[in-house]
Amino acid sequence: MPASTLCGPAAALALEERFAALCRERLPQWLQHLERLELRLSKSQKEARELERREAGEEVLARARSAGISFGRALQKVIDGAPGCQAGALTLEEELIEFAGAAARGQCETGDTARGRASSAQEAADASNEIFACFGGVAGYAAYLREKVHIPACDVPLNGGAAWQRLLSEIEVAMRLAHPPQKELESLMVTAMRAAGTGVHGHQRWEEVASKLMLSVSFEPLRRRVRYVAARVVWLLKHQKATVSEWMSMLSEGPASRRYSPLFTEHLDVLRTYPIVRDLVFTAYDKAAAGIGEQVLKNLESTLVAACVNPDIMLRPSTEPDLDPRNAAPEEQRAASGSGRPSMAESRRRVVTEMKRRNGRSGGLPVQLQDRIFEPAEAQQTMPFVEAKLRRAFAVLARVLANQALAFADASMTYLYQRRVDEAMTAISFSSEQGKALTARHEDLKTVADQVEHRLLGVRRCIAALRGGGAGTSRI
Numbered sequence: 445m446p447a448s449t450l451c452g453p454a455a456a457l458a459l460e461e462r463f464a465a466l467c468r469e470r471l472p473q474w475l476q477h478l479e480r481l482e483l484r485l486s487k488s489q490k491e492a493r494e495l496e497r498r499e500a501g502e503e504v505l506a507r508a509r510s511a512g513i514s515f516g517r518a519l520q521k522v523i524d525g526a527p528g529c530q531a532g533a534l535t536l537e538e539e540l541i542e543f544a545g546a547a548a549r550g551q552c553e554t555g556d557t558a559r560g561r562a563s564s565a566q567e568a569a570d571a572s573n574e575i576f577a578c579f580g581g582v583a584g585y586a587a588y589l590r591e592k593v594h595i596p597a598c599d600v601p602l603n604g605g606a607a608w609q610r611l612l613s614e615i616e617v618a619m620r621l622a623h624p625p626q627k628e629l630e631s632l633m634v635t636a637m638r639a640a641g642t643g644v645h646g647h648q649r650w651e652e653v654a655s656k657l658m659l660s661v662s663f664e665p666l667r668r669r670v671r672y673v674a675a676r677v678v679w680l681l682k683h684q685k686a687t688v689s690e691w692m693s694m695l696s697e698g699p700a701s702r703r704y705s706p707l708f709t710e711h712l713d714v715l716r717t718y719p720i721v722r723d724l725v726f727t728a729y730d731k732a733a734a735g736i737g738e739q740v741l742k743n744l745e746s747t748l749v750a751a752c753v754n755p756d757i758m759l760r761p762s763t764e765p766d767l768d769p770r771n772a773a774p775e776e777q778r779a780a781s782g783s784g785r786p787s788m789a790e791s792r793r794r795v796v797t798e799m800k801r802r803n804g805r806s807g808g809l810p811v812q813l814q815d816r817i818f819e820p821a822e823a824q825q826t827m828p829f830v831e832a833k834l835r836r837a838f839a840v841l842a843r844v845l846a847n848q849a850l851a852f853a854d855a856s857m858t859y860l861y862q863r864r865v866d867e868a869m870t871a872i873s874f875s876s877e878q879g880k881a882l883t884a885r886h887e888d889l890k891t892v893a894d895q896v897e898h899r900l901l902g903v904r905r906c907i908a909a910l911r912g913g914g915a916g917t918s919r920i
Contacts, residue, residue, distance in 0.1 A: 505872060514705075515725055
């Protein structure tokens with residue numbers, strides 16, 4: 445065969461025709477593979493764009509706030525006594541041991557110490573150590589509550605609302621157990637000498653000295669016990685996160701799935717799937733719990749300060765209405781006579797009787813020391829009377845604070861799940877570190893989505909070229 449046939453234009457044309465025929469033969473197979481690749485890339489592109497959208501800052505915040513509000517609703521159900529979960533269930537002794545460890549690690553701070561009245565982590569730890577030391581440790585305190593006080597269900601593992609009711613009993617007992625330090629009582633004479641002297645309005649009277657002694661003897665020990673109460677409230681509220689999460693997980697199936705909103709299960713999946721959402725929700729809840737502890741602390745400290753500044757007001761008996769029906773005759777006689785107002789003599793007798801009741805011996809200092817200037821020479825003989833008054837005032841104030849601790853703590857729980865949690869969740873925002881990390885992740889996801897989209901566009905251009913390439917392959 446001549447060289448012109450093997451290497452010339454005729455050979456090139458024959459090669460082109462053979463290649464074109466081969467392309468036409470393989471064209472359906474290529475199109476099939478490219479269409480499959482297009483489907484996979486199209487699905488990957490949609491998933492990448494959806495992931496990019498879901499990881500945007502606004503979307504993450506919206507999910508965190510919605511999940512947080514559902515978490516608050518679930519907290520209300522758990523505290524109200526919804527059954528079925530065992531997470532976080534502890535006996536009283538186990539609970540106190542866990543609390544003591546958390547306080548030692550600095551996890552029982554109440555409120556924001558930078559804003560003013562709050563309890564720091566160290567103050568909470570000192571307050572808990574003080575009450576435990578009085579009984580030789582946590583085990584001794586728990587044994588006292590179980591064997592002497594007989595707090596209900598001490599040996600039963602509890603969580604949720606049952607654990608909260610047991611806590612209310614425990615903090616009331618803890619508040620009543622407060623007592624004046626023996627060291628302060630032994631140095632009462634020296635403290636009285638320092639508190640006496642001449643003031644702005646002249647010589648100090650015994651009433652003024654007694655008020656200063658009340659501050660020095662009663663304020664700090666009762667303040668530490670109030671901090672213990674606030675720390676216990678904060679710790680138990682924070683401890684409910686595991687219980688609430690388990691209760692939400694039980695709503696996916698069974699009768700509970702038809703009784704409660706499906707949003708509980710949906711938002712629990714969000715908390716489990718997205719660590720940043722879980723961190724945002726739990727951090728907001730812990731802040732709300734610390735705020736509740738701060739409110740309890742503030743209310744109790746206000747009562748403590750007022751009573752220590754003026755103990756006579758606290759010890760003064762209150763007015764009691766006369767409910768004896770035998771004393772209703774004068775009123776009926778006035779009504780029958782048409783005179784609705786009591787006579788001047790009756791009013792005077794009522795006022796004199798009330799003044800005697802309020803200024804009686806139960807009002808504070810003995811009569812011999814009332815309205816008298818403090819004389820150091822008389823202090824040795826009169827100090828036992830003052831000490832008796834201080835002991836009585838301390839006991840009365842401890843009982844008042846115990847009652848208020850129970851009332852304030854119980855009311856604070858209702859305030860927490862009805863308002864405070866919602867406020868905390870709607871105010872969720874990123875920290876500077878979280879914002880930077882989320883922005884970097886969003887940029888990475890956007891880059892991946894752009895790459896997938898670029899590949900998809902290339903495949904689609906190839907498919908369009910092949911589908912319209914019947915003539916094109918003949919020209920190859």
